[in-house]
Every structure is written in C-alpha cells, then in structure tokens.
Amino acid sequence: GAxxxxxxxxxxxxxxxxxxxxxxxISGHTALYWxxxxxxxxxxxxxxxxxxxxxxxxxxxxxxxxxxRTGGSVSTLTIQRTQQEDSAVYLCASRRAGRYYNSxxxxxxxxxxxxx
Amino acid sequence: xxxxxxxxxxxxxxxxxxxxxRCNYSSSVPPYLFWYVQYPNQGLQLLLKYTSAATLVKGINxxxxxxxxxxxxxxxxxxSAHMSDAAEYFCAAYSGGGxxxxxxxxxxxxxxxx
Numbered sequence: 001g002a003x004x005x006x007x008x009x010x011x012x013x014x015x016x017x018x019x020x021x022x023x024x025x026i027s028g029h030t031a032l033y034w035x036x037x038x039x040x041x042x043x044x045x046x047x048x049x050x051x052x053x054x055x056x057x058x059x060x061x062x063x064x065x066x067x068x069r070t071g072g073s074v075s076t077l078t079i080q081r082t083q084q085e086d087s088a089v090y091l092c093a094s095r096r097a098g099r100y101y102n103s104x105x106x107x108x109x110x111x112x113x114x115x116x
Numbered sequence: 117x118x119x120x121x122x123x124x125x126x127x128x129x130x131x132x133x134x135x136x137x138r139c140n141y142s143s144s145v146p147p148y149l150f151w152y153v154q155y156p157n158q159g160l161q162l163l164l165k166y167t168s169a170a171t172l173v174k175g176i177n178x179x180x181x182x183x184x185x186x187x188x189x190x191x192x193x194x195x196s197a198h199m200s201d202a203a204e205y206f207c208a209a210y211s212g213g214g215x216x217x218x219x220x221x222x223x224x225x226x227x228x229x230x
Contacts, residue, residue, distance in 0.1 A: 006159075033218075042220060043220045045218075091159055091160070093159075102165060102166075102210070104150050105208075107152075107161070108159050109158050110159050112157075
C-alpha cells in the first residue's frame with residue numbers, strides 16, 4: 001500500500017524566502033508528526049496532530065514555523081523568512097492512534113531543505 | 117517525561133561480527149518500544165517493536181531485541197553483521213498520551229568494517 005509521501009524531496013531556497021513542505025500520510029492514520037533532522041543529529045520533534053484535536057505545537061522552534069492539517073489528512077509545514085539554520089531534513093510520520101497504542105510511526109523519505 | 121538513552125553515538129564492528137546497540141528507557145511503567153533504521157537519504161523504517169507478548173522480539177534483516185524490565189533496557193542485536201547494515205539506528209518509546217508520550221533516542225551510527 002501507499003506509504004507516507006513528502007514533497008518536494010529537495011528544496012533550495014534563498015535566505016528570507018518562505019517555503020512550504022507537504023506531507024500526505026497513510027490513509028486512515030489519525031496521528032501525524034513533523035520532525036526536523038539536522039546533519040548528524042537525532043530527531044527534533046516539531047508538531048503533532050491527532051484527529052480533530054488542537055495540535056501540539058510545543059516543538060516549533062520559533063513563530064516563523066507553522067503547520068496545518070486539512071481535513072485530517074494532508075499536512076503542510078510552512079517556514080517563513082527562512083534562515084540558514086533552518087537547513088535540515090524535515091521528516092513527516094503518521095500512525096494509527098486511539099486504541100492502537102503499539103502502532104509504530106511510518107515515516108516519509110523527508111524533504112531536504114537548503115537555505116542559501 | 118520519560119527519556120530514551122542510546123549508548124554510543126557511533127558503533128563500529130567488523131563484517132560477520134556481533135552487532136549490539138544499546139537502548140535504555142526511563143519510564144517506571146514499561147512503554148511500547150521500537151527500533152527504527154535510517155539508511156542514507158531515506159526516512160526511518162521500522163525494524164521491530166515490543167508489544168508485551170514476548171520479551172525477545174524478532175525483526176527484519178535478522179535483527180532482534182530483548183526487553184529486560186529489571187534493566188529497563190531494549191538492546192538491539194544481530195549475530196553476524198553485513199555491510200548492508202551500515203545505517204543510523206534509533207530506539208523509541210511510547211507510553212501513551214500525545215506527542216509527549218513518544219520519545220526517540222539520539223541515534224547510533226553503525227559502521228561495518230570489511
């Protein structure tokens with residue numbers, strides 16, 4: 001079946017520009033996560049969506065970062081006025097939630113963002 | 117909040133040797149535990165998960181992990197390393213709730229020496 005799809009796979013942008021990263025989760029997965037992975041680093045949690053609940057934005061590093069999830073499916077992560085330190089791989093993951101406590105995350109291949 | 121500790125940011129083994137990647141969790145209540153592998157330029161892929169049905173869990177590519185409650189550990193092993201096992205490995209724990217309930221270790225980079 002189809003996995004988590006992220007687009008674009010690579011994005012090069014100039015400092016100060018806005019970028020949008022898209023994530024299409026697995027159908028039926030109610031939980032959606034965004035992570036950031038800088039070169040050689042672990043996973044940095046950014047934001048979490050669960051069904052129709054208010055998202056957990058506790059990981060967003062600044063107010064330049066925002067995300068939305070439309071219709072409980074596709075999610076878009078927006079970074080405004082990009083800075084060089086925003087360069088990283090942005091990973092999206094989804095999972096069945098609710099009573100499926102041991103359901104694992106399914107990850108997309110990520111978007112590699114380079115800010116020049 | 118619970119934490120997940122992976123000992124060793126880099127582990128190097130010879131091809132054919134035993135692979136041992138260490139993971140410890142902090143929760144007093146055993147969480148659900150996972151190991152993920154990340155190959156270059158890819159997302160994370162599930163290797164195996166602990167579901168409380170058995171303490172020894174077998175995963176893909178010959179990997180297995182043993183849950184030891186007394187040691188709060190979930191170490192990943194493979195009897196004989198292959199060159200294709202070179203990758204980043206992440207241990208994760210889920211103890212319920214929202215995003216706060218899901219915690220990743222910092223990862224271990226596995227290097228296979230020919």
